[in-house]
Amino acid sequence: MQKIAELPVDEDLRFFVRWIILHRVSIRVVEERGVQVVYVDNSMARDVQSVLMRYSTDPEFRTTVRSEVEHKSRPLEIAKWHTVTRPAQAWVVAGLIAICAFVALITSLGSGGPVLRALTFADPFHVVDDTIRQRLDVILLNITEGQLWRFLTPAFLHFSMMHILFNMMWLWYLGAMVEIKQGRQRFLLIFMFSAILSNIGQYLESDQLFGGMSGVVYALFGYCWFYDRRFRPVFRVPDGLFIFIIGWLLLGYTGWADAYVGKMANSAHLIGLLSGLLLALLPSRRGQDSEQQLLHP
Incomplete structure (x- = not known):
């Protein structure tokens, strides 16, 4: 020193x-x-x-x-964030939450029907995807047949009330901060990048019947936590909360999770987290990222 x-x-x-x-x-x-x-x-x-x-x-x-x-230094500042932010301030995040709620309603929380088939990564009535090779063929099929929305729309599907409430809480908690502090373009970049990659990764691991915004949520956790350490404190995600999320990710790979929580989209979670960490390497103009910028107010 x-x-x-x-x-x-x-x-x-x-x-x-x-x-x-x-x-x-x-x-x-x-x-x-x-x-x-x-x-x-x-x-x-x-x-x-x-x-x-x-x-x-x-x-x-x-x-x-x-x-x-x-x-x-105010206690619980980050915990109060979502209670003082109005939907009009983060209307992109609010819109995504509304879409998820609407999709959950019309699909009866993923119980079935033509809307569910239209939003899954692949139509189970039209494809065979029992092997990795077949799933790779389905990915190419989605591209050649112009069904590009299927790379994104599984993020809007949820299969239980706990599933959607948990994801929407964190989407609002973190997504609204990114949208307000760094702009809608930055948030949409995180959303699109992490949703598409985590959906592809999860499809290659399992099959077409998966969904949820959790890949995006993990991306937001990774982005907000690492951005604060890469540039300057903007989001202030506590280390303890980030450790909890990592623990939850690891828990998904155990038999306990399948038995007591239900099958978790482990690949979507992991790829989402890595996507967020990667995007956190990009500085934000609105964020005044570098320490030198911050030290010259």
């Missing part, structure tokens, strides 16, 4: 230190020879030094830093 400043011991740096930590920059303040000495990562030394000078001399900026720290 590099020393960037020596300040009087009576200068209060608590909020500044917490603000820097919020932006994933390592900082250490120690008392040496009667003064406070500030150390930070070598790569960020010049930027943090510049901001510290402003913090020490600009009362308005100091107030802004304190307000941001206090706001970000």
Whole structure:
């Protein structure tokens, strides 16, 4: 670490230190020879030094830093997000939730019928897909016959009330944050990319009778969690919640899940998560991603 400043011991740096930590920059303040000495990562030394000078001399900026720290430190802030966001603020996510609810209604939660057959990855009455080779042929068939919607529409199918409620809760919880903070285009990129890949992966593992938004949900978890660590805190998904989701993913590969929860779309979950992690490598213009951008407010 590099020393960037020596300040009087009576200068209060608590909020500044917490603000820097919020932006994933390592900082250490120690008392040496009667003064406070500030150390930070070598790569960020010049930027943090510049901001510290402003913090020490600009009362308005100091107030802004304190307000941001206090706001970000409110307990259960992320848990309250979905209760203060209105559908009009994230109408794409709200629309997807409405579509899922409508599909669940007209298919009686995936019980059968022509609508279900139209939305599954393949029409079970028209294809044979008992082997991987046959499923690969079905994928090509969907393309050559122009049935491209089948790569996406299984995401709208749900087979129980718990299934749809669980997925819609997380879709709103995470998807609305992405849409509002980084825009509809970024959210739609995550949705389309993860839904198509997770549906293809799940079809290759099982058969055409699967569905759910869980591949997209896992993608959103992976995206939000990794984006905060790759660039700067935007979504603030707690580590404990992410660990829980990983545990749930691993649980799907055990016999316990099949016996007590029901058959889970393990490939869709895994591919969705990897899709989100991959997309988190892309910076967002609306997000002001880099630490340097953030340290020059």
